[in-house]
Amino acid sequence: MSLEREYKWSAHLRWQEHLNEPAFRRLLAQGRYREVAALAIRIESRTNLLFSFEKMALRDAVKSPAGVRAFATALFALLHGDDPLDARFSNWIAAVDRLPRRQTRVLTWPLVTVFGFIAQPKTHFFFKPTVTREAARRVGFDLPYASRPSWLLYRDLLGFVRQVRASIEDLRPRDMIDLQSFLWVQGSEEYPD
DSSP: OHHHHHHHHHHHHHHHHHSOHHHHHHHHHTTOHHHHHHHHHHHHHTSSOSOHHHHHHHHHHTSSHHHHHHHHHHHHHHHHOSSOHHHHHHHHHHHHHHSOOSSSOSOOHHHHHHHHHHHOTTTOOOOOHHHHHHHHHHTTOOOOOOSSOOHHHHHHHHHHHHHHHHHTGGGOOOSHHHHHHHHHHHHOTTSOO
C-alpha cells in the first residue's frame, strides 16, 4: 500500500507548498485565476488519479477567462468556504457542471473529488467509481451510485469510508489517502488476490 500512498502524499505536499489557504487566497485577491488553475492542474498531473480524457476536459474548460475564474473561485470555496460541507460540495459540483465543455464532459466523479482529496486528505475522498464500488461489493456493502455527482451520494461514500476505517483500525489509517489506497488495492484488477 505504500506505493499507492507515496505519490498521493507527494501531491498533497506540493499543494500545501503552492496552494495552501493563504497563498490561494492571495492569488484570488490578485485576480490570478489562471495561475491557480495551472498550479492545481500541474500538481494533479503528476499523479495517475485522473484519466487522460478528464485531464484534457479540464484543461479545455479553464482556457476561457470565465472558465478559469469559475474554477478557481469555486475550488477555493470548496476547500476554504464557511458553508457546511454539503453546501460547499454541491456548489462545487454546480460550478464544474457549468464549466465550458469541448469534446468530453468535465463533470465526473474523479474530477469533482480529486482536488479536495489532494488538498485536504483528512476530509475529502477521491472517488473512482468502478474500483471503489468493486471494493465495496467485496466487503458486502451496496454503495449507491449514479454517474452524475451529487452531495447525497458523496455523503453515502463518506459514510462507507468511515465504516471501512473502523473495520481496519488495526492498520492505523492516517487519512483518506490511506483509506482510498486500501480500497484501491481491494477493488482493482491491478492487485490480484
